[in-house]
Amino acid sequence: MDISTLKKTAVDVRIGIVEALHNAGSGHPGGSLSSADIVTALYFDIMNIDPSKPDMKGRDKCIFSKGHAGPAQLSAMGLRGYFPMEDFTQTLRKMGSKFQGHPNIKIPGIEMSTGSLGQGFSVAGGMAMANKLDKDPGKVFVVLGDGELQEGIVWEAAMSAAHYNLDNLIAIVDHNGLQIDGKNDDVMTVNPIAEKFESFGWRTSVIDGHDMEAVQKALSSAKESSEKPTAIICETVKGKGVSFMEGQAGWHGKAPNDEQYEQAIEELKAAKAALA
Numbered sequence: 713m714d715i716s717t718l719k720k721t722a723v724d725v726r727i728g729i730v731e732a733l734h735n736a737g738s739g740h741p742g743g744s745l746s747s748a749d750i751v752t753a754l755y756f757d758i759m760n761i762d763p764s765k766p767d768m769k770g771r772d773k774c775i776f777s778k779g780h781a782g783p784a785q786l787s788a789m790g791l792r793g794y795f796p797m798e799d800f801t802q803t804l805r806k807m808g809s810k811f812q813g814h815p816n817i818k819i820p821g822i823e824m825s826t827g828s829l830g831q832g833f834s835v836a837g838g839m840a841m842a843n844k845l846d847k848d849p850g851k852v853f854v855v856l857g858d859g860e861l862q863e864g865i866v867w868e869a870a871m872s873a874a875h876y877n878l879d880n881l882i883a884i885v886d887h888n889g890l891q892i893d894g895k896n897d898d899v900m901t902v903n904p905i906a907e908k909f910e911s912f913g914w915r916t917s918v919i920d921g922h923d924m925e926a927v928q929k930a931l932s933s934a935k936e937s938s939e940k941p942t943a944i945i946c947e948t949v950k951g952k953g954v955s956f957m958e959g960q961a962g963w964h965g966k967a968p969n970d971e972q973y974e975q976a977i978e979e980l981k982a983a984k985a986a987l988a
Contacts, residue, residue, distance in 0.1 A: 713756045716987065718924050721791065722752040723984040726953045727977060728787030728801055734973040736805035739813060742963040743781035743857055746888040746948040749922050751788040754853055758931045763793040766821040772850050773823045773839060777832025778857035778886065779814035780965070785855075786811065786819070794821040830863030832856075833883065837873045840881035840941075851935055855884045859891030861902040867912065873941040874913030881941040882934040883909075886921065888950035890961045909943040921946025953980055 713721070725748045733739035751774075755761070759772035776785045783804065790797035803809035810818045814827040823839070826832040836854035843850055860866060873881050885905060893899050906916040915937055919926040927946065934942040950964070951957025954976040968976055 725787045729783045730976045732801040732804040733967040740780040742950040744784040747784045747886045753927045755788040755792045775832045775836040775854040779826030782815040829860040830865035834869040840878040858887045862900045870912040878941045883943045888948045890950045892964045915940040915942045918945040921948035
């Protein structure tokens, strides 16, 4: 998919996120919106996948270790054709729905139920190791939040991945600088991120996580990497695309009301029109 179309699709992903969370009346818009460009590039350009065959041999896998931001992944998957989009937007977090607040393995295409921070990264490393043993060409992409890097299990997984030369593992850090309690640097600084991954034996790059061309280029390069796992640090804005949510820690975990929903959708539709 060309860059222009990817940009428009990313807006559609954001619209799906806002609609689903508004209908649910709860959820996590901030980190979902900040990772929308990342998931768009993954699902519509980078990953070797087939929505009609979600369990196909040799497929690439995406683990959302920052499970609270799962609506970003689900919105992209709905648009990509894994399931009807309205199933996600209308039943997210509703009683009896398989679309829970976090990724649920009962959904076709979801590789792991996540939510407990750090665990998705460790399991992704295990999947990458299994692919090596099975001579499976599939790559394993794992999306982490920056606040998630405060978990010790993250660095155990990073050490293990480098030790076993898991060059089929690509970690993507959504570095928006905020978490539920405020700024990362005030709660427990995670910087310098790239240097930490490098010291653990990873190949690293730092990019603008909202520059679609940069995201696509970095992910493509990571797929071709050999000998080392790759960490891509994406500098992003929490709540990206909705003016009153951008850069606000308060929008980590609450849904927009009716008035806020209308404003958000209007802004996103205007942004998409400007890309035409």
